[in-house]
Amino acid sequence: MKQIPKLARILVASAFLFAAQWAALNNAHAQAVQQVAVLVNDEPISTFDIQQRTKLIQVSTRRSLNDALREEAADQLIDEMLKMQASRAMNISIPEDQIVNALSQMASNSNMSVEQFSRALGQIGISVRTLRSRIESEMAWREVVTRRFRGTVRVSEQQVESAISNAPTLETATRTEYELKQVLFLVRPGANDATVRARINEATIVRNSISSCGSARSLIAGIRDVVIQDVGKRNSTQLPADINTALSTLQIGQATEPHRTDRGVELLIVCAREDVTDTEAARLEVQNQLVNEEFSVVARRHLRDLRQDAVIERR
Numbered sequence: 001m002k003q004i005p006k007l008a009r010i011l012v013a014s015a016f017l018f019a020a021q022w023a024a025l026n027n028a029h030a031q032a033v034q035q036v037a038v039l040v041n042d043e044p045i046s047t048f049d050i051q052q053r054t055k056l057i058q059v060s061t062r063r064s065l066n067d068a069l070r071e072e073a074a075d076q077l078i079d080e081m082l083k084m085q086a087s088r089a090m091n092i093s094i095p096e097d098q099i100v101n102a103l104s105q106m107a108s109n110s111n112m113s114v115e116q117f118s119r120a121l122g123q124i125g126i127s128v129r130t131l132r133s134r135i136e137s138e139m140a141w142r143e144v145v146t147r148r149f150r151g152t153v154r155v156s157e158q159q160v161e162s163a164i165s166n167a168p169t170l171e172t173a174t175r176t177e178y179e180l181k182q183v184l185f186l187v188r189p190g191a192n193d194a195t196v197r198a199r200i201n202e203a204t205i206v207r208n209s210i211s212s213c214g215s216a217r218s219l220i221a222g223i224r225d226v227v228i229q230d231v232g233k234r235n236s237t238q239l240p241a242d243i244n245t246a247l248s249t250l251q252i253g254q255a256t257e258p259h260r261t262d263r264g265v266e267l268l269i270v271c272a273r274e275d276v277t278d279t280e281a282a283r284l285e286v287q288n289q290l291v292n293e294e295f296s297v298v299a300r301r302h303l304r305d306l307r308q309d310a311v312i313e314r315r
Contacts, residue, residue: 052130079303083144149295164283177234252271
């Protein structure tokens with residue numbers, strides 16, 4: 001999902017450019033909603049689905065509308081249908097909170113709320129459901145590949161050493177080591193938006209008053225369903241990219257902006273930090289890169305096999 005922030009910026013920047021072009025086609029789109037364009041193992045992809053995905057690709061890549069673009073959109077949707085079918089076969093479902101969090105991150109990167117971001121997409125004739133479908137399928141597919149192949153994807157020490165020797169600049173690297181404390185404002189599963197916003201507001205008030213790790217406990221006195229725990233030491237290679245970026249801007253005693261997790265709304269307080277230069281950071285970086293490359297290879301092969309075994313009927 002690393003490409004999501006870039007995609008969000010492009011979508012919003014292009015909104016007004018493409019609005020006029022697509023407005024003239026609205027009637028045709030409405031008529032096409034119920035028309036089946038492709039069957040993938042007896043599951044339909046409608047003409048409207050293809051039109052929506054075509055718009056999304058056109059806006060995000062700034063390419064001209066043509067038959068090749070429509071064909072690319074159809075192929076994307078076929079692949080996503082196969083990915084979702086594979087995930088259902090393994091009883092994998094993506095929690096709604098994770099999808100909403102990804103959409104919220106895209107909106108936030110464009111300095112918008114989810115509602116504003118949805119309206120911006122609507123101005124160019126793209127339903128936010130189109131983007132949600134893409135996000136859900138990619139999350140589900142990542143889980144499919146991880147569960148199916150995690151026992152077979154391995155990177156040897158020799159591979160790591162070879163990669164490091166072929167890239168001398170990676171022989172030493174710097175990582176930042178943080179000592180963190182978590183303040184978690186619990187949110188029950190299925191809570192409505194108003195409840196989540198209320199928790200975010202509570203977390204924001206606490207965040208603005210935090211001056212040290214030791215001050216957090218007194219600040220949450222009287223607030224229900226809040227958990228504080230020591231996370232311990234984490235280095236920058238062990239943290240998600242968005243969390244690592246947020247922490248890098250903070251001083252000791254400051255907390256991250258409230259962010260949604262599967263358990264609630266979280267603040268992370270920086271209790272201590274240290275920049276460490278050694279070969280271990282480089283080794284971890286190279287190892288993670290090699291593992292990701294191996295997973296990408298097996299993911300492409302698995303999707304190819306699913307396509308070969310699928311019954312795909314274009315109409």
